[in-house]
Amino acid sequence: MNPRSPITESRAVRFVLITGAIFVLTLFLLLPLFAVFAEALRRGWEVFFAALEDDAAQSAIRLTLLAAGISVPLNTVFGISAAWLITKFRFKGRALLLSLIDLPFAVSPVIAGLVWVLLFGAKGWFGPWLAERDIEIIFALPGIILATVFVTFPFVARELIPLMDSQGNDQEEAAVTLGASGWNIFWRVTLPNIKWGLLYGILLCNARAMGEFGAVSVVSGHIRGETNTLPLHVEVLYNEYQFSAAFACATLLALLALVTLGLKGLIERWSGHSSTGN
Amino acid sequence: MSISIQSLRKSFGSYTALDDLSLEVPDGSLTALLGPSGSGKTTLLRIVAGLEFADPGSGRIAFHGEDVSAIPAGKRGVGFVFQHYALFRHMTVAQNIAFGLSVAPRSSRLQAEEIRRRVMELLKLVKLDGLEGRRPHELSGGQRQRVALARALAIRPKVLLLDEPFGALDAQVRKDLRRWLRVFHDEIGLTTLFVTHDQEEALELADQVVVMRNARIEQVGNPQTVYDQPRTPFVYEFLGNVNKLGFGNDTRYVRPHEIEVLFAAEFDPSTDSLAQVHHLFSAGPVATLTAKLHDGQFLDIELSRRQLAELSLSVGDEVAVRPLVAERVR
Numbered sequence: 001m002n003p004r005s006p007i008t009e010s011r012a013v014r015f016v017l018i019t020g021a022i023f024v025l026t027l028f029l030l031l032p033l034f035a036v037f038a039e040a041l042r043r044g045w046e047v048f049f050a051a052l053e054d055d056a057a058q059s060a061i062r063l064t065l066l067a068a069g070i071s072v073p074l075n076t077v078f079g080i081s082a083a084w085l086i087t088k089f090r091f092k093g094r095a096l097l098l099s100l101i102d103l104p105f106a107v108s109p110v111i112a113g114l115v116w117v118l119l120f121g122a123k124g125w126f127g128p129w130l131a132e133r134d135i136e137i138i139f140a141l142p143g144i145i146l147a148t149v150f151v152t153f154p155f156v157a158r159e160l161i162p163l164m165d166s167q168g169n170d171q172e173e174a175a176v177t178l179g180a181s182g183w184n185i186f187w188r189v190t191l192p193n194i195k196w197g198l199l200y201g202i203l204l205c206n207a208r209a210m211g212e213f214g215a216v217s218v219v220s221g222h223i224r225g226e227t228n229t230l231p232l233h234v235e236v237l238y239n240e241y242q243f244s245a246a247f248a249c250a251t252l253l254a255l256l257a258l259v260t261l262g263l264k265g266l267i268e269r270w271s272g273h274s275s276t277g278n
Numbered sequence: 279m280s281i282s283i284q285s286l287r288k289s290f291g292s293y294t295a296l297d298d299l300s301l302e303v304p305d306g307s308l309t310a311l312l313g314p315s316g317s318g319k320t321t322l323l324r325i326v327a328g329l330e331f332a333d334p335g336s337g338r339i340a341f342h343g344e345d346v347s348a349i350p351a352g353k354r355g356v357g358f359v360f361q362h363y364a365l366f367r368h369m370t371v372a373q374n375i376a377f378g379l380s381v382a383p384r385s386s387r388l389q390a391e392e393i394r395r396r397v398m399e400l401l402k403l404v405k406l407d408g409l410e411g412r413r414p415h416e417l418s419g420g421q422r423q424r425v426a427l428a429r430a431l432a433i434r435p436k437v438l439l440l441d442e443p444f445g446a447l448d449a450q451v452r453k454d455l456r457r458w459l460r461v462f463h464d465e466i467g468l469t470t471l472f473v474t475h476d477q478e479e480a481l482e483l484a485d486q487v488v489v490m491r492n493a494r495i496e497q498v499g500n501p502q503t504v505y506d507q508p509r510t511p512f513v514y515e516f517l518g519n520v521n522k523l524g525f526g527n528d529t530r531y532v533r534p535h536e537i538e539v540l541f542a543a544e545f546d547p548s549t550d551s552l553a554q555v556h557h558l559f560s561a562g563p564v565a566t567l568t569a570k571l572h573d574g575q576f577l578d579i580e581l582s583r584r585q586l587a588e589l590s591l592s593v594g595d596e597v598a599v600r601p602l603v604a605e606r607v608r
Binding site for chain 2: 170174176181
């Protein structure tokens with residue numbers, strides 16, 4: 001037995017706390033996850049796979065991958081640039097930029113979607129101009145990407161800012177005096193120092209990009225087989241009382257969450273190992 | 279290569295970090311920028327390196343007569359060692375040292391084989407051979423310091439700049455490394471400018487000491503000159519212990535070891551003052567005696583333990599104190 005530390009609570013208190021925590025976790029996290037898989041498989045594997053192989057489902061999966069495949073790299077570049085600006089330079093409007101980065105977290109996703117409709121929708125500010133030129137943004141892929149980019153903007157930047165702040169500029173300055181170009185400094189000094197934080201931010205960004213419902217729902221128009229992403233497809237199926245098919249598609253999102261969590265754990269472990277002693 | 283700094287100004291907003299400052303650093307010298315924090319010494323070093331720039335239109339920095347004020351840090355040819363070393367954490371010792379050589383433009387970059395040879399030479403120079411595969415976090419503070427030095431030297435800099443080179447080290451390591459750096463400097467003969475707030479370090483290590491205060495230079499000279507002939511009260515007080523005595527409007531400074539203690543019977547009214555022994559402390563190489571003058575001012579006196587034993591004084595005894603030098607400073 002370990003000697004009791006001075007801040008250890010009595011056995012009874014510990015028992016109550018642990019049981020309470022397990023109860024809440026089970027009720028709110030594990031049970032829903034279990035329910036998703038149970039519902040999806042209730043009518044057997046055949047129905048499950050049929051739901052996934054359905055044309056509309058396939059199109060939703062492709063669209064989700066495409067939207068994430070475009071928004072995540074964009075936000076990775078934006079996030080790195082914003083974090084670089086904010087941590088390496090002192091300039092007017094820096095505080096404003098910091099709050100702007102947080103805006104998508106503060107704003108309801110529905111508003112995030114409506115903003116784009118107001119700007120680019122048929123009756124929006126630029127609607128007529130776009131219509132004249134036959135450019136479709138709302139109810140099409142560009143709108144979905146815009147909404148996704150907006151909603152997932154903070155993830156990479158928010159992950160990098162505290163990290164880069166704590167590392168300071170010393171190593172970059174050392175590289176400057178040694179004659180390295182800005183490009184070299186970024187690739188050989190800055191990036192290796194932030195790689196784990198960056199990976200972590202990209203992972204969370206991706207999870208949100210694939211799972212985003214609210215903002216995308218407003219701009220997508222729910223055109224089956226064309227502008228439905230996976231979360232939207234799940235909703236459509238559910239509203240049509242196709243519960244097994246809805247849950248089958250939902251398992252994909254649940255799996256995405258589990259994979260994200262698994263990778264997140266791995267990243268934490270690797271980065272922990274590589275930074276010991278620093 | 280000599281460094282010549284002429285009427286440099288630097289302000290951060292309304293704060294003046296350097297106020298019309300000029301300085302000559304002779305070729306091959308080891309010069310200390312000494313001053314309390316906020317005196318502008320680090321800012322000066324960073325401007326010489328090109329990491330900061332002086333206020334527009336002010337001043338000029340020249341290496342060996344050539345104006346470098348407009349040359350960016352990376353092309354200025356300075357070796358800079360940061361206070362906390364700023365080693366690249368994810369690189370090995372060898373990769374750290376080779377960095378400056380491996381990022382050189384392709385046209386002037388050395389062959390990989392040549393770079394490796396140079397790295398090995400430098401490792402030997404800083405006495406770290408065998409540690410080339412280690413990463414910075416596997417090294418002691420003193421070893422990291424020497425990696426940083428080797429990395430700075432790899433690019434064959436014209437001048438070497440060190441920011442608080444011993445600031446982050448333990449007392450014992452600091453002493454060893456200080457001695458080592460002096461010998462090292464004499465071997466390579468590179469013009470070196472280092473920042474410190476430790477007067478002992480500056481006096482022991484440097485050929486030339488630059489005492490700074492409030493964005494200005496108070497005095498420049500070799501260690502003996504600044505210690506023995508301080509030009510301002512600040513220099514007097516900053517370089518070692520000193521007694522500051524007020525006589526009306528007159529202030530006199532006298533160092534604790536420049537006072538002789540005599541029996542009261544030997545009192546000579548033309549040179550001496552009578553005082554009472556207030557406190558005695560005699561652990562360590564020198565004994566310290568605090569005497570209280572009749573006007574109530576205290577005087578710290580350092581004497582050898584043998585002298586103190588010969589006088590066989592105890593607290594409360596009356597003595598005559600005779601300043602050997604009594605400098606009055608403007």
